[in-house]
Amino acid sequence: MSSTTCTIRPATEADLPAVVAAYAEHSAHERTHTAYTVFQEGVYPTERDARAALQEGALHVALLGDTLAGSIICNEREPGEYASVPWPARERRPEARALVLHLLMVRPCMAGRGMGTALVRYACELARGRGLDVVRLDTGMQNLPARHLYQKLGFAVICGGCMKIGGVLEHKDHLFLERELSDLS
Template identity: 40%
Template sequence: MIRKATAADIDSVEQSYLQLLDHEALHGGHTNWVRDVYPTRATAEGALSEGTLFVLEEDGAVRGSMILNQTQLPEYAGIDWAYPAQQVLVIHTLCIPPAQAGRGYGRAMVRFALEEAARQGCQALRLDTYAGNEPAAGLYRGLGFRYAGRAECDFQGLITEPLIFFEHPVEMPL
């Protein structure tokens, strides 16, 4: 089940961030996330307070999380979007801890994001990911997302990274 997070989920979400970061430190990584910079407990708490943090729960445990909001980085303005839209939902910080990888949780969360975008009356779902995050890029392409472009981003003045951008049109429910 995918649902809005509650305060009781914050510890699990934070642990999933840390587990992913620890895994990447040991085995190499794809996210370009930086421990104690992004994502952090404060990232999850901020999204919780805004009502934009979602979790995938199975068997009473959080298996993944993401933030869904309408916030687009300034770099989004320079991307050649095929689906121009006034109302856009954006996926941020989609995190499936390594122990949960390969179970279809990421795919389920992205599908949920498309459904949530339709519920919110959005015309497009957009996202960005680190250019080196081929597993995520493959997931998005496999779900029919269109590659929209690439840009250098100075995230919060802390992490400089090349980002790739994807979009998917949102079909309105009948």
């Protein structure tokens, strides 16, 4: 996806240092401002998480010019907690296939420029291009900016529950959201 201000594309090895630096920038920002995530520097997210996503072709980056503005991980791997979520698309059509969004990260210095919106829209188009039926994600109940973004983009909150974020951080107040692609506008 390209526009006059933003380019979003699959990440390359050359992008990895900037993605990891963005994770550190985010952690530093949350130490001195309101913390909306429960991420822990050195625990999650880490270079290992970004590298694993890069190697599976799931890491995507948003650039303003040559500057990293944000990143997102998109794959079809649902965390174990998703099995107990009463996903409407799955209940209507058990064969429905989903793209799962993980670790949407917009650099704090890029906030307010539409990068989160652009990354989520890109992911929805990526899912549609792959012939998938739905996009799913999870976020913390306390993450008001993310909740607002996802609901603005048509994601419905399905339920709340516990989640082991990144497979390592326990969080009891988590929300599970879904957007069917048939209503993508």
